[in-house]
Amino acid sequence: MPYDKNGDDIRKDAMPIKASSDTAAYNAALNIHLYHLSKAYADPEYPFYCGFRLMKSDNKYALVGSDNFPLEYNIYKKFFGDEAPRVDESKKKELLQYFDVIENADKDITWYRHRACDFYNEDYSNQFIFYLYFGVSKRGTILPLHLTIKYKGVLSDGKTSIKKITYTVDGKKIEYLPEPFEYNKDNRSLESDEQITYSSRKLLNAMLTAQNVSVVLTPSGAKWVETKLSDTQILNIKRTIALYKAMGGFYVTKDNF
Numbered sequence: 619m620p621y622d623k624n625g626d627d628i629r630k631d632a633m634p635i636k637a638s639s640d641t642a643a644y645n646a647a648l649n650i651h652l653y654h655l656s657k658a659y660a661d662p663e664y665p666f667y668c669g670f671r672l673m674k675s676d677n678k679y680a681l682v683g684s685d686n687f688p689l690e691y692n693i694y695k696k697f698f699g700d701e702a703p704r705v706d707e708s709k710k711k712e713l714l715q716y717f718d719v720i721e722n723a724d725k726d727i728t729w730y731r732h733r734a735c736d737f738y739n740e741d742y743s744n745q746f747i748f749y750l751y752f753g754v755s756k757r758g759t760i761l762p763l764h765l766t767i768k769y770k771g772v773l774s775d776g777k778t779s780i781k782k783i784t785y786t787v788d789g790k791k792i793e794y795l796p797e798p799f800e801y802n803k804d805n806r807s808l809e810s811d812e813q814i815t816y817s818s819r820k821l822l823n824a825m826l827t828a829q830n831v832s833v834v835l836t837p838s839g840a841k842w843v844e845t846k847l848s849d850t851q852i853l854n855i856k857r858t859i860a861l862y863k864a865m866g867g868f869y870v871t872k873d874n875f
Contacts, residue, residue: 620651620667627671635672640680644672648690652697659870662816668762681757694868701870709864716857726756730861732854736768738805744771746833746845750822750858752867760867763814763859765822767796770807771845773837780808784834787824794821814869823871825855 619632633650637643651670658666672680694702720729735749747768753761773780780799785792794817799808814822825831831847862869 619673620654620670622668628667631665631667632673640672640674641682644680644682645690645693647672648693652693656697658816659819666815668813669759698868698870701868701872703863703866703868705866706864710861713857713861713864716854717861722753727753727761729753730858730865732858735851735854736766738770738807744843744845745769746835746847748833748847748851749854750862752858752862754865760862760865763862763867763869764811765796765814765818766809766811767799768802768805768807768809769799769835770805771843773835773840773843774801774806774808776801776803776806778837778840780835781838782836784836785821785824786830786832786834787821787828788830790824792821792824794818819870822855822859825852826859826871828852 620628622628633647635643635646637646647670651667654665654667658664672682674680691702691704716732717730718733720731722729729751730753731751732749735751736747738745738747745768747766747770749766750763751766752763755761767783769780780795782793782795785794796810796818797812799810801807802809812818825847829852831852832844833846834842834844836842859869859871
């Protein structure tokens with residue numbers, strides 16, 4: 619049974635699987651999931667299922683142990699080659715010093731977010747905050763990466779909407795509009811939070827080797843605003859993706875695999 623970016627089951631797309639054990643059924647489901655995932659990475663119009671769960675005939679979720687991971691890796695490798703997820707303990711230890719680890723007891727999730735990535739400086743009139751974060755469930759499942767974009771400045775008046783955002787990454791222009799921005803009256807800012815999609819991955823992959831990223835926000839019915847990502851923000855993005863992969867998270871850093 620696939621689930622969406624909010625972690626909700628997509629029951630209409632559930633598929634019955636007959637197998638000799640939960641582990642065998644899980645690996646059959648994983649093959650199906652990765653087939654659809656590879657299609658989603660290649661076609662922006664294809665449904666992007668964020669993950670899947672195995673539900674038994676008694677409507678209870680099957681729990682498959684971590685000893686299944688070597689087989690999982692081989693299945694991922696069949697579809698995605700050297701992008702298959704694997705744990706790198708030394709890289710993980712090297713990077714964790716830069717991150718805040720936030721426990722959410724209500725949802726049994728531990729969040730990983732780069733330090734000082736969500737800070738408004740009162741000395742600047744137009745501030746553009748762009749960062750990634752991710753969570754790990756109590757069972758050890760690494761959840762998909764989240765992209766957070768915030769803007770505080772002349773456009774964040776609670777009335778103006780942003781029509782598009784144009785990024786110039788080392789001279790190459792990339793247009794990308796995230797999930798609709800919401801107005802945060804406490805910070806007087808526009809904010810968007812979403813899980814990584816086909817389009818945002820293209821943008822992030824360009825940033826992985828970037829030296830300079832400038833940004834133009836085009837609003838509806840107002841003058842555009844130009845700003846840029848700081849060197850620190852670009853480094854934070856690179857470190858977050860590196861930690862995500864070092865902890866066994868699945869993220870494709872290539873546009874063609």
